[in-house]
Amino acid sequence: MLYEVKDLKKTYGDRTVLDIPELILERGIIYSLLGPNGSGKTTLLEILALLVPPKTGEIRYENTRIDFIGDNLTSLRREIVMVQQDPVLFTTSVYKNLEFGLKIRGVSKRERGMLIRESLDLVKMHDFVDAEAHKLSGGETQRVAIAQALVCSPKVMLFDEPTSSVDAESQIDIENIIREINSQKEISVMFTTHNLTQASRLSYKVISLFEGRIAPQRFQNIFNGRITTDGHGNRSCLIHDKIKLPVRTDKTGDVKLSIDPMKIMIFPDQGPGPEENIFVGRVIQMIYEHDGVRAIADIGVPLNIILSRKEVKDRHLFVGDDLRISCPSDATEVL
Amino acid sequence: MDFLIDSFLSAILILWSFNPDVYFIIYVSLKVSLSATLIASLLGIPTGFMISFKEFRGKRAVIIVLNSLMALPTVVVGLLVYAFICRKGLLGILDLLYTQTAMVIGQVILIFPIVTSLTIAATSRVDERYRKTAMTLGAGPLQTALVIFRETRFGIIAGVIAAFGRVISEIGISMMLGGNAKGYTRTMTTAMALEYDKGEFVLGVALGMVLLLISLTINIFFKYIQGRSGA
Numbered sequence: 001m002l003y004e005v006k007d008l009k010k011t012y013g014d015r016t017v018l019d020i021p022e023l024i025l026e027r028g029i030i031y032s033l034l035g036p037n038g039s040g041k042t043t044l045l046e047i048l049a050l051l052v053p054p055k056t057g058e059i060r061y062e063n064t065r066i067d068f069i070g071d072n073l074t075s076l077r078r079e080i081v082m083v084q085q086d087p088v089l090f091t092t093s094v095y096k097n098l099e100f101g102l103k104i105r106g107v108s109k110r111e112r113g114m115l116i117r118e119s120l121d122l123v124k125m126h127d128f129v130d131a132e133a134h135k136l137s138g139g140e141t142q143r144v145a146i147a148q149a150l151v152c153s154p155k156v157m158l159f160d161e162p163t164s165s166v167d168a169e170s171q172i173d174i175e176n177i178i179r180e181i182n183s184q185k186e187i188s189v190m191f192t193t194h195n196l197t198q199a200s201r202l203s204y205k206v207i208s209l210f211e212g213r214i215a216p217q218r219f220q221n222i223f224n225g226r227i228t229t230d231g232h233g234n235r236s237c238l239i240h241d242k243i244k245l246p247v248r249t250d251k252t253g254d255v256k257l258s259i260d261p262m263k264i265m266i267f268p269d270q271g272p273g274p275e276e277n278i279f280v281g282r283v284i285q286m287i288y289e290h291d292g293v294r295a296i297a298d299i300g301v302p303l304n305i306i307l308s309r310k311e312v313k314d315r316h317l318f319v320g321d322d323l324r325i326s327c328p329s330d331a332t333e334v335l
Numbered sequence: 336m337d338f339l340i341d342s343f344l345s346a347i348l349i350l351w352s353f354n355p356d357v358y359f360i361i362y363v364s365l366k367v368s369l370s371a372t373l374i375a376s377l378l379g380i381p382t383g384f385m386i387s388f389k390e391f392r393g394k395r396a397v398i399i400v401l402n403s404l405m406a407l408p409t410v411v412v413g414l415l416v417y418a419f420i421c422r423k424g425l426l427g428i429l430d431l432l433y434t435q436t437a438m439v440i441g442q443v444i445l446i447f448p449i450v451t452s453l454t455i456a457a458t459s460r461v462d463e464r465y466r467k468t469a470m471t472l473g474a475g476p477l478q479t480a481l482v483i484f485r486e487t488r489f490g491i492i493a494g495v496i497a498a499f500g501r502v503i504s505e506i507g508i509s510m511m512l513g514g515n516a517k518g519y520t521r522t523m524t525t526a527m528a529l530e531y532d533k534g535e536f537v538l539g540v541a542l543g544m545v546l547l548l549i550s551l552t553i554n555i556f557f558k559y560i561q562g563r564s565g566a
Contacts, residue, residue, distance in 0.1 A: 049471055071475070078473035088464040091486060100482075101472035145468075152472060 001063065002027040002156065002188050003048060008057035010043055010212075017043050018054070018212045030182050031190040032203035036222075040212040041192035042085065045158050048190065049082035062155075078105065081152055085160040085192075087145035089133035094125070094144055097133045101152035119151040120144075123177055139170035146177060150185070157181060159191035163198065175202050196220060196304060200287045200294050220304050221259040222335070227252050237334065242300040245327055246277060249334035256335040261294070261304040263331035268315070269322040279325045286312070286319055299325055338536075346541030356518075357538065361545055364522040367435050367513075368503040371442030375450050376495050378443070383454025383491075384480055388466075398455060404448035409441075409507030416441045416512055433514035438522075441508035446498035453494025457487040489561055496553055504546060 003025040010018040018040045025031060033041045046052040047059065053068035060066070061076060081101075089097045098116040107115065120126045123143040128136065133144060142165065149157055159178065163171040179202070182189045193199050199206045208215040210222070225237040227249065237247045237257045247257065267278075281299035293312045295305045303325065307317070349357055386397060418424055420431040420440075431437045461483055469482040484491065506524040513520030515529060523542040530539040 046467075051467055051470055074473065074475045077470065080471070081473075082467075082471045084464055084467060084471075086464075088462055088468060090465070090468075090482065100469075100474075104473045104478060148468075148472065 001025075002061070004058075004060040004063075006058045008047070008059065009055045010040070010047065010052075011055045016212060018047070020044070020057075020212075020214055023207070023214060025188070025190070027188050028182075028186055029188065029204040030178065030202060032199035032206050033190060033192040033209060034194065034196060034199045034206050034220075035192075035209035035215075036194055038211075039209040041209055042160050044209065045082060045160050045190065045192055048156075049080050049158050050077045051082065078152070079154055080156040080158065081149035081154040082158040082160065083142075083145050083149050083162060085162075086138075086165045087141060089136070089141055089144055089148070091134045092132075094120070094128050094131050094133050094136075097144060098148050098151045101148065105152065115151050115153075116147075119147040122150065122180065123147045124173070139166040142166055142170070142174060143177070146174070146181075150181060150187075153185075154187060156188045156190070159189070161192055161194075163193075178202060197285060197287060197294075197296065200289050204290055217260075217262065217306075219258050219335075220261050220306075223257050223259070223301060224254065225257040226254050227334070237332070240301055243279065245332055246329055247332050247334050248329060251334050258333045258335055259303065259327055260331045260333070261306040263328060264303070264305045265326040265328065266295075266297075266305060266307070266315075266317075267324040267326065269324065277326060277328075279327070281323055281325050283317065283319050283321045283323060286317070297323060297325060339540075342536045342540040343544075345537040346544055349537065349541045350545070357541065359518060360521050360523055360526050360542065363435065363520065364503060364524070365549070367438045367509070367522065368442065368499060371439045371446065371502050372495060372499040374439065375443045375446045375498055379447050379450030379498075380454050380484075380491060380495075382447075383451045384458060384483070386451070387455045387458040388480075388483075398452070401448045401452045401455070405452055407445060407448065409445060409505045410511065412441050412445045413508045413511030416444065416508070420512070432512065433516060433520060435513065435520055437512040438509055438520060441512045442502040442505070445505065445508060446501055449498045449501060450494055453497065454491050457490025457494065458483055460490075461487050492557060496557060499553070500550060503549065 001024060003023070005020055005023040008018060008020040008023070009016060033044060035041050043052065047054050050061070050066060050068070050073060058065060061080070064076065066073070066076065090100065095116060098119060099112055102112045102115060116129070117126065120129055123146050125140065125143050125147060128140065128144065133141070136144060142162065162178065163174050166174060175198070178189060178191065181187050191202070208217065208219055210219055223239040225239045227235055227247070228238055229235050235247055235249060236244045237255065238244050239257060245257070249255070279299040281297035281303065283295050284298045284302070285296040287294045293307050293309055295307055295317065297303050297305055305325070386394065416437065417432070419426045420429065420437055421427055422432070431440070465482060465486050466479055469479040474482060504524060506528055509515070509520070509522045509525045510528070513522065513525065515521050515525040523546055527539040527542050530536065
């Protein structure tokens with residue numbers, strides 16, 4: 001076991017930004033931490049990087065209880081490196097930026113040169129070894145920051161929104177680098193993102209955070225909506241003024257609505273199926289995950305549907321197929 | 336106008352003649368002021384770092400007091416130190432009055448708030464990500480502080496230069512604690528004041544030129560270093 005977190009709370013003033021009763025992370029795999037802005041992703045990552053102490057709770061790293069004081073913390077921190085969102089490099093050369101962590105670890109000069117070249121090769125930045133780090137572009141800075149972390153040979157690498165400040169091409173490169181780091185170097189990885197498809201295609205396990213709490217998988221479709229009541233007192237939730245779903249709730253006005261992706265039912269474009277509460281949509285993306293297939297359908301808003309591989313195979317489901325989609329009332333939850 | 340031009344030309348002649356008395360005055364000024372700047376920096380920069388990065392009760396009040404002390408009049412410092420080191424004072428037994436050491440003590444007290452306040456100003460503006468990057472790469476508290484120092488070095492050095500400028504050009508402390516003793520505690524500014532009292536302006540102008548030259552040299556050197564670092 002890599003991390004064991006219990007009853008973790010982090011507050012800023014009166015505001016609780018993290019409240020996690022339990023979280024267990026295994027060694028050697030890629031985790032993604034998914035959530036909207038302000039959901040506590042960065043705070044959790046900084047706590048796992050041992051940079052910020054929690055208000056209360058217990059964190060165990062490789063079965064060692066972290067007390068967040070003393071020299072022991074610095075030595076443990078040397079096993080875990082975090083690459084920040086929009087990272088900064090020290091105002092010196094790329095080489096010296098990478099050398100920093102190695103010098104701290106007492107690595108010999110000859111070995112330092114070898115490791116630095118190896119890390120820059122992995123991020124395809126070997127030509128920039130003598131460049132002034134603060135003059136690099138956003139994408140180049142991101143790659144050098146990854147190399148700077150990687151050169152320290154950590155056991156764990158934590159990435160905060162690693163592709164948020166780079167273009168589409170660099171995004172794919174960085175995702176490939178993260179895969180390589182995990183598969184070749186056997187480094188445990190956790191990254192934060194608000195992009196569900198990125199989380200799904202890159203990580204073995206997606207952990208969803210919502211308002212500082214770990215949200216169940218059913219919270220993967222969250223929409224802003226408004227509760228409306230018809231003449232018979234039946235309540236519905238209107239999403240983006242486009243989709244109307246019947247809900248059971250006492251709440252009124254603006255709400256957040258969750259639709260459980262496991263409970264959404266799909267039917268062929270034509271043929272038998274329910275007549276009410278049905279939406280027509282088109283499959284715009286399909287991602288094979290380790291325990292199923294995530295189909296994203298456009299029903300006016302993008303909707304995540306999780307299907308078994310067998311179901312996808314039996315239905316001959318492909319991107320571009322039109323579907324009828326039903327969201328039963330037990331699939332919806334007003335938050 | 337002729338008087339100024341004559342004084343200026345005579346001043347150049349004095350400097351050109353390498354008069355040992357004049358150069359000894361310059362030497363004392365530099366020795367005392369550089370010593371005071373060095374000591375104040377060694378004390379003020381770490382203090383500034385600590386105040387900047389530690390959270391404690393009354394932190395804002397401490398910063399306000401330090402900022403206010405930047406405008407401390409030299410005669411106030413002179414009086415304060417005099418009260419301690421005069422024969423009847425608490426430290427009178429050390430016999431420090433009218434020595435270069437006394438001048439250094441006074442000047443350190445004068446510029447410690449300047450170095451500390453400007454270090455706080457430079458480091459508190461530094462991007463938090465530098466600290467976190469250093470820490471996550473495995474740096475301990477001292478190594479992290481060195482990273483912050485590196486990233487803010489120009490702001491801090493500018494503070495040190497401002498402090499040096501304050502002490503090399505001050506007169507109150509040098510006069511009250513040094514006593515303007517020829518060949519021992521006479522500095523450029525106390526010599527200039529004396530020459531003015533005597534109605535002799537030539538040496539005063541010469542020393543004034545040296546003061547400006549020192550300031551210019553230091554600033555050119557600072558800009559050169561800054562340019563080399565690409566900052």
